[in-house]
Amino acid sequence: MMLRRCFPMTPLRITISKALLPIGILLSLGWLIVGVALPVLQVFLNSLQDNHGRFVGLENYLRYLQTPALSVSIVNSIYVSLMTTVISVVFGFGFAYMLTRSRVPGKGLFKAVVMIPLYAPTLLNGIALTYLLGRKGLITHLLQSHWGIQPPLYGAFGIIASEVIYTFPQAVLILYIALSLSDARLYEAAKSLGAGPLRIFFTVTLPGVRYGLFSALCVCFILAFTDFGAPKVVGGSFNILATDIYKQVIGQQNFSMGAVLSILLMGPSVLMFCIDRMVKRKQASMVTSRFVGYEPTAHRFRDECLLLYGAGICLFILGFYGAALYASLVRVWPYDVTLGFWHYRFTGTGGGGYEAFFNSIRMSLYSALIGTIITFLGAYLIEKSRILPNIRRFSYFLSILPMTIPGLVIGLAYIFFFNTPKWSFGTGFSISNPFNSLYGTMGILVLSNIVHFYSVGFLTATTALKQLDREFESVSESMGVPFYQVLIRVTVPICYPAVLEIMTYYFVSSMATVSAVIFLYSADIPLASVAIANMDDAGDTAKACALGMLIVITNIAARAGHHVLLQHIRRKHARWHFT
Amino acid sequence: MSEGRYDIDFLKVESIRKVFGNQIALSDTSFSARKAEFICVLGPSGCGKSTLLRVIAGLETPDSGRIYFDGKDITKEPVAARNVGIVFQSYALFPNLTAFQNIAYGLVSQKLGKRVIRQRVDDLLNLVGLSGLGDRYPAELSGGQQQRVALARAMALSPSLLLLDEPLSALDAQVRGMLRTEIRRLQQRLQVTTLMVTHDQEEALSMGDRILVMHEGRIVQDGTPAEIYDRPASPFVAAFVGSMNFLEDAVRIDDATYQYGPHRLRVDPAKDGRVSLGCKAVIGIRPEDIRIGGVQDPDINTITARVRYLSYRGAMFRVSLGLWDGLEGRRSLEADIPTETIRHYDVRPDTPLRVHLPIDRLRVYPHAAESALP
Numbered sequence: 004m005m006l007r008r009c010f011p012m013t014p015l016r017i018t019i020s021k022a023l024l025p026i027g028i029l030l031s032l033g034w035l036i037v038g039v040a041l042p043v044l045q046v047f048l049n050s051l052q053d054n055h056g057r058f059v060g061l062e063n064y065l066r067y068l069q070t071p072a073l074s075v076s077i078v079n080s081i082y083v084s085l086m087t088t089v090i091s092v093v094f095g096f097g098f099a100y101m102l103t104r105s106r107v108p109g110k111g112l113f114k115a116v117v118m119i120p121l122y123a124p125t126l127l128n129g130i131a132l133t134y135l136l137g138r139k140g141l142i143t144h145l146l147q148s149h150w151g152i153q154p155p156l157y158g159a160f161g162i163i164a165s166e167v168i169y170t171f172p173q174a175v176l177i178l179y180i181a182l183s184l185s186d187a188r189l190y191e192a193a194k195s196l197g198a199g200p201l202r203i204f205f206t207v208t209l210p211g212v213r214y215g216l217f218s219a220l221c222v223c224f225i226l227a228f229t230d231f232g233a234p235k236v237v238g239g240s241f242n243i244l245a246t247d248i249y250k251q252v253i254g255q256q257n258f259s260m261g262a263v264l265s266i267l268l269m270g271p272s273v274l275m276f277c278i279d280r281m282v283k284r285k286q287a288s289m290v291t292s293r294f295v296g297y298e299p300t301a302h303r304f305r306d307e308c309l310l311l312y313g314a315g316i317c318l319f320i321l322g323f324y325g326a327a328l329y330a331s332l333v334r335v336w337p338y339d340v341t342l343g344f345w346h347y348r349f350t351g352t353g354g355g356g357y358e359a360f361f362n363s364i365r366m367s368l369y370s371a372l373i374g375t376i377i378t379f380l381g382a383y384l385i386e387k388s389r390i391l392p393n394i395r396r397f398s399y400f401l402s403i404l405p406m407t408i409p410g411l412v413i414g415l416a417y418i419f420f421f422n423t424p425k426w427s428f429g430t431g432f433s434i435s436n437p438f439n440s441l442y443g444t445m446g447i448l449v450l451s452n453i454v455h456f457y458s459v460g461f462l463t464a465t466t467a468l469k470q471l472d473r474e475f476e477s478v479s480e481s482m483g484v485p486f487y488q489v490l491i492r493v494t495v496p497i498c499y500p501a502v503l504e505i506m507t508y509y510f511v512s513s514m515a516t517v518s519a520v521i522f523l524y525s526a527d528i529p530l531a532s533v534a535i536a537n538m539d540d541a542g543d544t545a546k547a548c549a550l551g552m553l554i555v556i557t558n559i560a561a562r563a564g565h566h567v568l569l570q571h572i573r574r575k576h577a578r579w580h581f582t
Numbered sequence: 583m584s585e586g587r588y589d590i591d592f593l594k595v596e597s598i599r600k601v602f603g604n605q606i607a608l609s610d611t612s613f614s615a616r617k618a619e620f621i622c623v624l625g626p627s628g629c630g631k632s633t634l635l636r637v638i639a640g641l642e643t644p645d646s647g648r649i650y651f652d653g654k655d656i657t658k659e660p661v662a663a664r665n666v667g668i669v670f671q672s673y674a675l676f677p678n679l680t681a682f683q684n685i686a687y688g689l690v691s692q693k694l695g696k697r698v699i700r701q702r703v704d705d706l707l708n709l710v711g712l713s714g715l716g717d718r719y720p721a722e723l724s725g726g727q728q729q730r731v732a733l734a735r736a737m738a739l740s741p742s743l744l745l746l747d748e749p750l751s752a753l754d755a756q757v758r759g760m761l762r763t764e765i766r767r768l769q770q771r772l773q774v775t776t777l778m779v780t781h782d783q784e785e786a787l788s789m790g791d792r793i794l795v796m797h798e799g800r801i802v803q804d805g806t807p808a809e810i811y812d813r814p815a816s817p818f819v820a821a822f823v824g825s826m827n828f829l830e831d832a833v834r835i836d837d838a839t840y841q842y843g844p845h846r847l848r849v850d851p852a853k854d855g856r857v858s859l860g861c862k863a864v865i866g867i868r869p870e871d872i873r874i875g876g877v878q879d880p881d882i883n884t885i886t887a888r889v890r891y892l893s894y895r896g897a898m899f900r901v902s903l904g905l906w907d908g909l910e911g912r913r914s915l916e917a918d919i920p921t922e923t924i925r926h927y928d929v930r931p932d933t934p935l936r937v938h939l940p941i942d943r944l945r946v947y948p949h950a951a952e953s954a955l956p
Contacts, residue, residue: 479687480641
């Protein structure tokens, strides 16, 4: 039986589809250079100039290090970050252990509650803390009258407390994954050799998660070191690098010093990141293909203790944000404790209320939509094409670089890079800036968010793409179907869990972030997170709480929506069978 | 196989060289294939066979050399212009499309009209024996069924060359056997030139019109299955395809006569050319060619060996024979003797046994030839 012959693709079509791939790769590289590399370079250059644009070399750095009043902030930053890291990781490990190594009921609920801090702007953490432990705080009163202690909220203590709450879910996530990947057979072998539970813990469990532990330590440290929101509220006179940058730039208009501090802020991030990468390379070989997951056995005493522990932490988290919610509903704390929604009307805050809130939602939606497309395409072009390997490698590097760039630095970098009508290079040589018009618009806000949160989305997409059959593109080509067809018809649909995850991540992060946008927003586009900071500055703490709670509720709703959508799609396409 | 129109070269590969970094994947590889010929590319992992397939497909560009399809130089053409059908080891079926949609995938962009496409896909499903299963997703099909969908998909655009990269290695033995015959039958029915890469010598011997044996980036032998098996060009090919005993350090002492330890062996004079008088050689004989009794001329090439142990294999025994204790230690021979013969001669372990090495079954290789003895 002879099949009628079909003809391959016309030469024109082949040329077009062949050209699209390198064009795509170069465009992707281009946007990364403009969005990531050049602005950071600009900050670095600015740190070597004085405020009039003259090149002064390392003079700014020296001046900083020689002024104890300034350089103490590095030490302070390191101190609070170390404390936060230790507390978060130790307690987080216990929580992750409870989730993976016990038969505690209701783990789904515990997991959901422990993630709540991820949905809140860190400013809210600081504000909630002031409601609990401030001068007129809920708990302060109790502590003072019963035990006579006055917690030193404003300063290191407040910062550490806020950061622990902020970094706790991240530590739990990393350790949860690490503990889940432990091979059951190691435990069986240890038990059959007569090792008791304590010995097993120290010789099998801990070594098995050492990479996860290390990763959690790095991540928590970087997050605490670079966070801006909470320290702004509860920092008091305890100077850290992050708030110093804000003070120098906004308060003193000292951009070069701001640049210097930004570079210093990036230091530990870059270092930790490099070490983390080296460690991760060793970790890749740990999970073998014959891996068997660990199923915990029931053990009443241990399970009850862990249940109390987990419940305690969850109640604490609920109580914490519950206090913020309470504070937003109380008429005038602490004098008139009737509950109502007055503060939710945001009267007297100009554009700070619902206009800011809806601007934030708009910005987050744009960031989610555009960000996901750019991220997924970027990951696809790097992962699935065979041409231009060196350019792709460089693009990969630029794609994971944003992980080390704190939001404040992005904000400052974008001011330098996009705000000036001309780019000068310190020697009188300058070219006009084609991107100047972007400054002050929604565009630059969306761009800063996409860059700020790019790496996580990129790695999520890359991981998902790596799991696909390598030969989809080859098969498609051999049938005369160009790569963008297989991308749309096959690759993206199969990767729907990753696509949804990236979208939600962008949305939630954009809603809650303050560190980049606080430098970039304009009076025309007020944003919720910035409005919270301003309200807190002005003493409208209750309104700040209300707006903060609105953000939290929106984010929780987004996450819930994501979950529902994911389950729906999963059920609809169950016959695909691979998720 | 008919002659006439089918004896012209359809595929011609000339001096292909491909290097990855400092690793030579293909060095000066050449061969040609006639229309409707089924060629198996056989070799151990890392020998370059998959690279050769990918170069012919157009998925890799060679560093030098040329490829001709039906007389036309297509070396620089991208894969989309070459009209080849490819089946990969993992099948690469699109998991979110049904079997029907997978097969129709290449047809959709040809603007053929829905009815034509439906007819075509149904014909293909019928051809591979999967009628009625078109609405199933790959995850709902067995390994063998997925393989056939991949094949149907590759054939959908009536390619002039079909390339199969270890298509059966992911399947279990029983399904593999069945699919071997099916693929071969399909190929003969459609008369499409086919190149199949495999590391399974049994597969190559049973399916190929011709076999290309590859080793370290080179084609070391190009011939029919019988030629490859009976007249392996080097010790490597001899050991890779089937098993082979190697009698090393035999010395040529006369025309077609060799001294192997205390034994004198005669070989087929036609095979003696490459070794000079007084030089060392390696003599090869397959285990199944070694005879016990029933020999016409019992004085030539008959050796008294000692039976070391017997290994029962069902239809035959693998007999390990000790020849003598030489300078380099024990010399031994493995023989495959039918169970019936073992019973008839009452062969037991640790007893002497006279075995015969038939002249026409001995292969002679110069000592330094193809140094990669496995």
